[in-house]
Amino acid sequence: MDMNMLHPAEQLAIIMKRIYTQRLTTTSGGNLSIRDENGDVWMTPGTIDKGNLTRDDMVCIKPDGTVIGRHKPSSEYPFHLKIYEVRKDLKAVLHAHPTGLVAFSIVRKVPNTGLTPQAYFECGQVGMAKYAMTGSSELGERIAEVFADQYDVAMLENHGVVVGAKCLWEAFGIFETMEFLSRLEINAGILGEVKGLHTDLLERYKKAQFPEMGEFVCEVHTSAEKAARKNLCDFAARAYRQGLINCVQGSFSERVGEHSFVITPHHNDRLYLAPEDIVMIEKGKKEKGKTPGRMVEVHRAIYEKHPEINNIVICQPMNTMAFAVTDTPLDSKTIPESYIMMRDIPKLPDPISLTKPETVAEMFNESTPIVLAANDSVIVTGESMLKVFDRLEVTEYSAMSIVMSRSQGEIVPIDEKGLEEIRKGFHLK
Numbered sequence: 001m002d003m004n005m006l007h008p009a010e011q012l013a014i015i016m017k018r019i020y021t022q023r024l025t026t027t028s029g030g031n032l033s034i035r036d037e038n039g040d041v042w043m044t045p046g047t048i049d050k051g052n053l054t055r056d057d058m059v060c061i062k063p064d065g066t067v068i069g070r071h072k073p074s075s076e077y078p079f080h081l082k083i084y085e086v087r088k089d090l091k092a093v094l095h096a097h098p099t100g101l102v103a104f105s106i107v108r109k110v111p112n113t114g115l116t117p118q119a120y121f122e123c124g125q126v127g128m129a130k131y132a133m134t135g136s137s138e139l140g141e142r143i144a145e146v147f148a149d150q151y152d153v154a155m156l157e158n159h160g161v162v163v164g165a166k167c168l169w170e171a172f173g174i175f176e177t178m179e180f181l182s183r184l185e186i187n188a189g190i191l192g193e194v195k196g197l198h199t200d201l202l203e204r205y206k207k208a209q210f211p212e213m214g215e216f217v218c219e220v221h222t223s224a225e226k227a228a229r230k231n232l233c234d235f236a237a238r239a240y241r242q243g244l245i246n247c248v249q250g251s252f253s254e255r256v257g258e259h260s261f262v263i264t265p266h267h268n269d270r271l272y273l274a275p276e277d278i279v280m281i282e283k284g285k286k287e288k289g290k291t292p293g294r295m296v297e298v299h300r301a302i303y304e305k306h307p308e309i310n311n312i313v314i315c316q317p318m319n320t321m322a323f324a325v326t327d328t329p330l331d332s333k334t335i336p337e338s339y340i341m342m343r344d345i346p347k348l349p350d351p352i353s354l355t356k357p358e359t360v361a362e363m364f365n366e367s368t369p370i371v372l373a374a375n376d377s378v379i380v381t382g383e384s385m386l387k388v389f390d391r392l393e394v395t396e397y398s399a400m401s402i403v404m405s406r407s408q409g410e411i412v413p414i415d416e417k418g419l420e421e422i423r424k425g426f427h428l429k
């Protein structure tokens with residue numbers, strides 16, 4: 001569904017509720033606005049329960065300053081108007097105080113957006129606005145200065161973050177990615193030195209990330225293919241709700257034949273995927289008019305090399321990724337379930353390695369179902385989507401436990417005798 005076809009007030013209600021449900025704001029914090037084609041600014045109201053807003057609660061500020069609506073606009077409305085004044089290209093502004101970004105804001109640091117290519121391409125460079133009291137015109141001036149310098153994201157000293165974008169859905173994707181980056185850097189910092197990517201590598205990767213693919217017209221849709229399409233929508237939304245991915249992350253795929261599979265599209269909101277959004281891939285060609293996730297060639301190469309693999313997820317869960325941006329190995333010898341599901345996890349040195357799909361595919365075998373790519377993602381494979389999803393959850397939960405254990409002492413791994421017992425008992429290779 002194209003969410004931009006909804007009335008601005010409807011969009012504001014949906015996204016505000018979502019920010020609250022995702023625990024990215026408190027009941028009273030945060031405000032959003034959309035500037036429509038008339039120049040009217042639609043905005044969330046002040047001091048109303050953010051968990052229960054409806055479209056009728058939204059306020060409209062006309063270009064002459066007249067306010068229409070049954071509530072007052074948010075007290076932070078001056079900086080929204082100021083941003084629209086200096087940046088004619090922006091149509092939506094999102095502001096909130098999520099915990100990870102506030103942690104950066106109160107030590108007056110900007111999160112490193114170069115931790116993964118996807119995050120860098122989503123958020124770009126981020127500016128910092130000097131402290132001024134909330135709701136003051138001075139704060140508006142300071143934020144507008146950052147946006148006038150062509151930044152689309154501003155961290156606010158001792159406050160939170162402001163994102164400007166071409167639509168509210170784009171702003172929300174950037175906002176969730178910013179919060180992801182902040183929590184990733186915090187978690188990774190517990191493990192060791194956090195390593196970002198150099199701009200030249202990011203630029204090199206940008207050119208290589210979307211390989212040329214031929215197209216074909218998908219004339220007949222089999223029942224098996226339709227079932228696979230729905231399966232991907234359901235699991236992508238479930239991964240989002242379970243906090244394993246954010247709204248624009250992750251590619252999910254399912255084999256439908258010897259040389260064909262279906263895969264999630266590039267960049268569509270993972271919560272609202274519909275079967276018709278899913279992209280069919282056949283003999284290396286893509287369904288006409290659609291853009292598959294950027295890792296489509298890695299999915300293809302793995303399916304070609306491993307007939308036993310029927311599903312693949314490539315994504316960036318926050319705790320697992322802490323091991324992808326530091327030199328700390330993700331050790332599965334913590335509890336028996338982790339060892340059984342994860343086994344040994346090899347690591348690719350950088351995102352560029354993913355542009356050689358055949359080499360990536362060779363890394364998988366019966367005792368290696370998961371591969372981690374430094375500063376990029378984790379690749380999880382299996383014989384069914386449920387198995388892959390379970391494996392992904394076990395990996396993320398195990399990673400979280402290791403991060404949490406750091407303040408409590410040294411990890412005592414299961415010894416070789418214990419591992420041999422597990423391998424025998426569970427018939428592992």
Ligand SMILES: [Zn+2]
Nearest residue numbers: 030076134160
């Ligand atoms: Zn605020």
